[in-house]
Amino acid sequence: MGKKHVSLEVVNPNAAGIDIGSRSHWVAIGQDAQDVREFGVYTEDYRELSKWLKKHEVTTIAMESTGTYWQNVFSFLVAEGFDVILVNGRQTKNIKGKKTDILDCQWIQKLHTLGLLSSSFLPDSTTDTIRTYSRHRQNIIKQVGATVQKMQKYLRLMNLRLDVVVNDIVGLTGQKIIADFIAGQKSGIELAKHRHYNIRKSEEEIAKALQYNGRKDYYFALKQEWKTYLHLQKQIDETDKEIKKLLKTIIRDDENKKRHTVKKKTISEKTKMPLEIQT
Structure with missing residues (x-):
């Protein structure tokens, strides 16, 4: 055959x-x-x-x-x-x-x-632009995470156990302590005064955890990472502004999107109680 x-x-x-x-x-x-x-x-x-x-x-x-x-x-x-x-x-x-x-x-x-190939999905130009901004923002956030880990490492090597007394070293209390330490304040007692009232650990315990061992090399490295952290935070804010501006433009130019946009309520509207009419 x-x-x-x-x-x-x-x-x-x-x-x-x-x-x-x-x-x-x-x-x-x-x-x-x-x-x-x-x-x-x-x-x-x-x-x-x-x-x-x-x-x-x-x-x-x-x-x-x-x-x-x-x-x-x-x-x-x-x-x-x-x-x-x-x-x-x-x-x-x-x-x-x-x-x-x-x-x-x-x-x-x-x-x-021979017609044997099928096209991959491609988003429209508007969606592609938003995706670019979003992916860029995600990449910056990953860099922030890596920078925070390095900061925590250098703090630990200087015997500043900020990670033990606060849940987040770049939270409200942590940022104030790091900024003051980099500005020249080395006293654990003075640094502990930045304690927020929501922190479970006492001011005395925080002071005990913040005893600088004098390592200038790690201090220099921490300063570098702190500058990087602040720079990345600024980049995130700038990216958020660009995304917000783009979304406003998209909504402004599309009547359908305008009708389906929820307006942000004012504080007075949020606290206003509905009146019940009794007959």
Whole structure:
């Protein structure tokens, strides 16, 4: 019995495939050697790429979502009027034999021509912008956590056991004690006077926990980390302002969102009791 041959229908006759790289992109518009070109990652390279694709009447393009290297060329080609789909790398990893950039882009082009690739979900530009701000804020918060751990380490090495007498060394009491200590106050008794009334430990016990051992190297390191902590807090505040400004703009320009926005109640509205009318 002879082998069966299965033919696939061409779905996208004017398709191109792009293998995304960090320093260059390989583009295929067909399966022959002359159908493949390499382009750089500068804007002028994208312009040249667009002209080449239009010259060969390409209308739809598929590319892999490699890191963040795809974002600029993707946005540029979409703005140029091409139908661009972003493909998960798992869909294009079935190529056999020796792997090369040329083979990769031709394989992507072939799969896209046959309609075998599905586009990954991409948020709209507004959602993408909010996501960028949010992810940036999350990264800063992670840096804050690492900085606080270093501060706690240096305090402990100086025999300042702030972590024992307060739950959070960067809480209200902890920040005041650290700031005063860095400003030059080394007396545990004086530092303990920053105790907030909600702290369970007594002022006397806090004073016992804050006995500086005189290590100037750790003191210097703590000052550096404290400056980093304050800087990161400032960055978080600035990011929050940008997010708030963006959300206000989005709500202002969308009537539907305006109707579904809950207005912040004033203090008088929160404390106002409803009147019951008795008949």
